[in-house]
Amino acid sequence: MSSHPDFNAAEQASALPDLERFELRRFAAALGEAEFEHHAGPVELADVARLLEGNPKAVIFDRPSGAGDAAPFALCGNLAGSRSRLAAAFDTTSENLLQEVLKRLRRKASIHQVTREAAPVQQVVLxxxxCDFTRLPVHLQHGLDGAPYISSSIDFVIDKNTGWTNVGVRRLMLRGRRTAGIDLIAPSDLRAIYLEHANRGERLPIAFAVGTHPIDHVAATMRLPTDELELLASLRGAPLGVVKCVTNDLMVPADAQFILEGYLDENGHVEPEGPYGEFLGYYGGVKRNPLFHLTAITHRRDPVFQTSTISGRDMAYTDTAQLCALRTEVTVWRALEVAVREVKAVYASAANGGMFNIRVSLQQRVPGEARNAIAAVFACLANVKHVFVVDPDIDIFSDDQMDWALATRFQADRDLVLQDRMRAMPLDPSLAGSHHTAKAGFDLTLPFLRPGMNRSIEHRVPAAPVFDGARFESLQAALEHGPKLFAELMAAVGSRDGREVVRWLEDTGATRAITRDDEGRYLFA
Known part of the structure; x- marks a missing residue:
């Protein structure tokens, strides 16, 4: 790991990172009852998926049990299955989550190698x-899955071309006590690294962390050209402690619950893997994929294994949809920063898997910026299919306000932007075999106004009256001063009723003409 300038064990012996700050149990324990569910008694592994599916809470099972489990490991799930829990992981609110992540990405944090004696994740070495997969609480997640899957594993490999550590999230399908299938079909850095090794007839050393803080999962989903250990440290906003694996030379988080060490064999995409419930809410079929060989399991003395919810009808409550949504927002925001002037907010709905439908709040400075924003979002991610751009007065986190904007600010023949034959995400079941996708942009902004212009009353949004107008000695003095809205007339004399204003208008109008202008203001003729 000489490519890391921070990797100097002698210099860093006196700057040991806090190896318990991001410990999984500590994060779970800090969640309130509204976010956390605890099963202290025995729960059979066959029941775990049912208890997690559609559950809005994070769950810990103290005793997930099965045949032959004398002392089962604890198991947690749904830890990243809500935006509020991801926000809690970053010590912020759901609305400010994206900005907090972007802020941390702009900062650099240090990486510290710790000794094996100091690393909690190597307190037990098997x-x-x-070293046996079947001693871990790995459960069947979906009815048609090909086998139990380890679904919450973060992978670490070295790219020899750059010397960087590549970090991602991959599932592992149990094939035996020390073998598992890994999904490497979709384009990714890990796929490219693996194919280079396989083409040379070489094994690829790899390690998987299981049982990690939600921030680590957010980092593992990012696609940025950097050493991704540094990315993980930056998002934590704190020094990252890493330790060298027992059976290979990879550096992994020293504070994880489990590390699964091993290698991907050189035989290529030859082993059947799947079916599996995918992150779009549908099954993926059987594929040919590489095989992972397990050489060591290391873990804490009292560890908690981790599972992630992936698929089903309740996508908004799954770990993967929430993580994908945040990753999508980061990518979209970065694309919009160079495409338009004043982005206010970006939101990717988790209900569709966190990547297909994007909402953008934008302050237009020149005509056409809403369409420029749509084009930029189309291009920045293959998975994006639908982009909704609104004015800043619309809360993009509100389904009700978005529905209202679509109904009242959109005309399909004028405001719909279509682009066909764009790169597709192959798992999208609506493609029906096509390799291309169509994308739609919805310009839900009000007509552009140049500086100094006011919107017509038909485009103004009603709100409760605020009686903060100027005070006058009488209603007559108020109207002699100039045209007034009814609320301004009430404010003029401190009325908290308004009916006496109606009576005055009627009585005065009988002897002196009172008219109204196009804005609805009262004035003497």
Whole structure:
């Protein structure tokens, strides 16, 4: 790991990172009852998926049990399955989550190598026959899945071309005590790294962390050209402690619950993997994929294993949809920063998997910026299909306000932007075999106004009256001063009723003409 300038064990011995600050149990324990569910008694592994599916809370099972489990490991799930829990992980609110992530991405944090004696994740080391997938609480997640899956594993490999550590999220399908299938079909850095090794007939050393803080999962979903250990440290906003694996030379988070060490064999995409409930809410079929060989399991003395919810009808409550949504927002924001002037907010709905439908709040400075924003979002991610751009007065986190904007500010023949034959995300079941997708942009902004212009009353949004106008000795003095709205007349004399204003208008109008202008203001003729 010489490519890391921070990797100097001698210099850093006196600057040891806090190896418990991002510990998984600590994060779970800090969640309130509204976010956290605890099962202290035995729960059979066959029941875990049912108890997690559609559950809005994070869950910990103290005793997930099965045949032959004398002392089962604890199991947690749904930890990243809500935006509020991701926000809690970053010590912020749901509305400010994206900005907090962007802020941390602009900062650099240090990486510190710690000794094996100091690393909590290597308190217990299992190799040989003791190294066994089937001793872990890995459960069947969906009815048609090909086998139990490890679904919450973060992978670490070295890209020899750059010397950087590549970090991602991959599932592992149990094939035996020390073998598992890995999904490497979709384009990714790990796929490219693996194919280079396989083409040379070489094994690829790899390690998987299981049981990590939600921030680490957010980092693992990002696609940025950097050493991704540094990315993980930046998002934590704190020094990252890493430790060298027992059976290979990879550096992994020293504070994880489990590390699964091993290698991807050189045989290529040859082993059947799947079916599996995918992150779009549908099954993926059987594919040919590489095989992972387990060489060691290391873990804390009292660890908690982790599972992620992936698929089903309740996508908004799954770990993957929430993580994908945040990753999508980061990518979209960065694209919009160079495409338009004043982006106010970006939101990717988790209900569709976190990547297909994007909402953008934008202050237009020149005509056409809403369409420029749509084009930029189309291009920045293959997965995006629908983009909704609104004015800043619309709360993009509100389904009700978005529905209202679509109904009242959109004309399909004028405001719909269509683009066909764009790169597709192959798992999208609506493609029906096509390799291309169509994308639609919805310009839900009001007509552009140049500086100094006011909107017509038909485009103004009603709100409760605020009686903060100027005070006058009488209603007559108020109207002699100039045209007044009814609320301004009430404010003029401190009325908290308004009916006496109606009576005055009627009585005065009988002897002196009172008219109204196009804005609805009262004035003496």
């Amino acid at each position: 190799t040989g026959d003791d």
